[in-house]
Amino acid sequence: MSSIRRFYSKILEFREISLAQGLHFLGRVMYQASGYRWEVRQSGDLKLGYWCKVLRKRNSRHSYPKRFVLVPGFGDSPLSWHGVILLLYPILKKRFDEIVLIDFPGFSGFLSQEKSFPSMDFMMKMFNDTMDSLKPHTILGHSLGGWLTVHYSGEFGTKKRVSAHQSSYEGPAQIFLVNPSGVFDDRSTREVCEALFKAAVSEGFDVLRPHLFAKEPSWFSWVSSSFSKFISREDIHQFIHSIKDEHDAQSIVPHIKAKVWLVWGKKDTLIPVSCARAWINCLNSKEIKSNAIILNGVGHSPHIENPAAIAAVLGQIIFGKVPHRIGKRWWTVLGAEPL
Numbered sequence: 001m002s003s004i005r006r007f008y009s010k011i012l013e014f015r016e017i018s019l020a021q022g023l024h025f026l027g028r029v030m031y032q033a034s035g036y037r038w039e040v041r042q043s044g045d046l047k048l049g050y051w052c053k054v055l056r057k058r059n060s061r062h063s064y065p066k067r068f069v070l071v072p073g074f075g076d077s078p079l080s081w082h083g084v085i086l087l088l089y090p091i092l093k094k095r096f097d098e099i100v101l102i103d104f105p106g107f108s109g110f111l112s113q114e115k116s117f118p119s120m121d122f123m124m125k126m127f128n129d130t131m132d133s134l135k136p137h138t139i140l141g142h143s144l145g146g147w148l149t150v151h152y153s154g155e156f157g158t159k160k161r162v163s164a165h166q167s168s169y170e171g172p173a174q175i176f177l178v179n180p181s182g183v184f185d186d187r188s189t190r191e192v193c194e195a196l197f198k199a200a201v202s203e204g205f206d207v208l209r210p211h212l213f214a215k216e217p218s219w220f221s222w223v224s225s226s227f228s229k230f231i232s233r234e235d236i237h238q239f240i241h242s243i244k245d246e247h248d249a250q251s252i253v254p255h256i257k258a259k260v261w262l263v264w265g266k267k268d269t270l271i272p273v274s275c276a277r278a279w280i281n282c283l284n285s286k287e288i289k290s291n292a293i294i295l296n297g298v299g300h301s302p303h304i305e306n307p308a309a310i311a312a313v314l315g316q317i318i319f320g321k322v323p324h325r326i327g328k329r330w331w332t333v334l335g336a337e338p339l
Contacts (some may be wrong), residue, residue: 146180157255
């Protein structure tokens with residue numbers, strides 16, 4: 001009986017490996033057919049990749065293109081944002097010259113077989129250097145991607161981005177933070193979040209799985225073992241254990257000069273929506289006021305759970321509007337009232 005179980009286990013494993021490879025193949029074909037080009041930046045044996053597409057001719061009065069950069073979260077890839085980007089495409093084409101989709105090594109994207117960054121410090125350095133070369137106008141960062149975006153944007157206020165300041169670039173003008181990490185409403189919330197990731201290292205992916213969605217999509221079971229293998233990798237363990245208190249974003253948030261919009265899934269149990277208030281308090285300690293849009297019925301992965309709602313919110317903001325109250329069934333604008 002045990003040999004039969006092992007046989008079926010191997011079949012399931014092969015099916016999921018083949019599915020992941022198939023998705024990457026189809027994704028690469030799709031991006032290339034849509035006019036994206038693939039680029040890789042390398043530092044030693046570490047890599048960071050991204051897909052870039054020219055949307056319109058650059059204004060000759062500007063020294064660099066007006067870029068929109070997407071930064072996915074921990075273990076994620078640009079592929080999971082395809083629905084949102086597709087819905088936003090007509091708006092992005094009107095407002096930006098280029099779109100850039102970041103792909104981290106070791107995560108579930110096109111560099112999944114590469115070694116992950118050994119520490120948060122390595123990741124931040126390579127991410128920051130890449131952003132300096134891209135000079136984005138707008139950055140959208142989800143979860144860990146939001147954390148990285150905040151640190152990069154804040155360093156312009158602290159004058160740490162020396163290489164970028166040698167040009168006319170003064171940092172992103174606007175950033176979207178979707179269920180971001182790095183600021184918590186209290187110490188216990190941070191400790192609970194940290195404990196979840198450390199428990200996943202020792203006990204497996206099933207510890208994190210219930211916190212990824214408000215309602216898990218039916219198709220996720222087909223790729224769940226890929227995430228199990230991801231979270232069990234030694235280089236991922238090393239990265240998780242490298243994150244320390246000094247990496248928290250709270251001290252650097254007040255230095256951000258960009259316009260900031262928070263977008264949060266109301267049913268997030270990984271980084272609870274109560275943290276949105278802490279972000280607002282940090283951000284509003286400066287002159288530029290920030291807002292939070294709370295998406296109803298979704299959790300930590302709103303781009304997967306309800307791509308239409310998050311695309312509608314982002315589209316209105318990109319056009320310079322506060323998301324209309326007609327959408328109150330799907331979202332609310334965070335004001336002075338408690339959550």
